Amino acid sequence: MAAVFIDIHTHSAEGNAHPSRLLQVHNVALNHQEDVYASPSTAGLHPWYVDPATVGAAFEKLVYLLEEKAIIGIGECGLDKLAAADFSLQQEVFSKHVQLAKSYHVPLILHCVRAFQEVLQSLANQKYAGTVIFHGYQKNILLARTLLQKGYFLSFGHYILQGRLDDLLKEIPLQQLFLETDTASTPIESIYDYVARVRNQELSTLKEQLFKNYQSVFH
Numbered sequence: 001m002a003a004v005f006i007d008i009h010t011h012s013a014e015g016n017a018h019p020s021r022l023l024q025v026h027n028v029a030l031n032h033q034e035d036v037y038a039s040p041s042t043a044g045l046h047p048w049y050v051d052p053a054t055v056g057a058a059f060e061k062l063v064y065l066l067e068e069k070a071i072i073g074i075g076e077c078g079l080d081k082l083a084a085a086d087f088s089l090q091q092e093v094f095s096k097h098v099q100l101a102k103s104y105h106v107p108l109i110l111h112c113v114r115a116f117q118e119v120l121q122s123l124a125n126q127k128y129a130g131t132v133i134f135h136g137y138q139k140n141i142l143l144a145r146t147l148l149q150k151g152y153f154l155s156f157g158h159y160i161l162q163g164r165l166d167d168l169l170k171e172i173p174l175q176q177l178f179l180e181t182d183t184a185s186t187p188i189e190s191i192y193d194y195v196a197r198v199r200n201q202e203l204s205t206l207k208e209q210l211f212k213n214y215q216s217v218f219h
Contacts, residue, residue: 042109
C-alpha cells in the first residue's frame with residue numbers, strides 16, 4: 001500500500017471516503033452514546049463522561065470490541081483535572097484501560113489535561129510497556145522531552161498552525177510523531193503542510209514516515 005495521509009485521531013463522521021489518499025482513525029467514546037461505525041477505529045471511556053452509572057456497560061462493550069478485533073486501539077482515555085467527573089473514578093477507569101491494553105496488546109490513545117504526573121505514575125505502576133500516543137499535545141517542550149524519552153508518541157492537531165509549538169515540531173523525532181484533526185474542520189493535509197514547512201522537510205518524507213509509524217503501531 002502506498003503512503004497516504006494518516007489522521008490518527010478524528011471524530012469525523014464521514015468515514016474513509018478517500019482511501020487512496022487519506023486514512024482516518026475514528027475515535028469512539030463508549031460512555032457518550034457512541035459506537036463503532038467505521039474502520040479503523042479506537043474506542044474507550046472518555047474522562048469527560050465518566051459516570052458510575054454507565055462505566056460497567058461501557059467496559060463490557062469495550063471488551064466485546066476487543067474480543068471481536070473491531071478496534072485497533074483503546075482510547076481516547078485518560079485523566080482530565082478540568083472535567084466535572086470525579087477524579088478518583090477517572091483514575092480507576094484509566095487503570096482498567098491500561099490493564100485491557102496490556103491484555104489485548106493494543107495501543108493506548110491518551111487524553112491528558114493537567115494530570116501528566118498521575119498518568120505516568122499509573123503507567124509505571126502497572127509496568128505498561130506497550131505503545132502510548134498522547135493525542136492533542138499542546139504542552140511545553142520539557143514535558144515533551146520526558147514523554148519522548150519514554151518512547152511515547154505525540155500527536156498534534158490544528159492548533160499548531162498558531163506557531164507556538166514550532167520549536168517542538170522541529171525537534172521531535174519523526175518516528176514518534178502523529179498528526180490529527182480531532183474535532184476541527186482543518187484538513188489534515190494542511191496540518192501536514194505546516195509541519196513540513198516548519199521542519200524544512202519534503203512533504204513526501206513526512207507523509208512516508210507517519211505512514212510507517214501507523215503501520216508499526218497498529219499492525
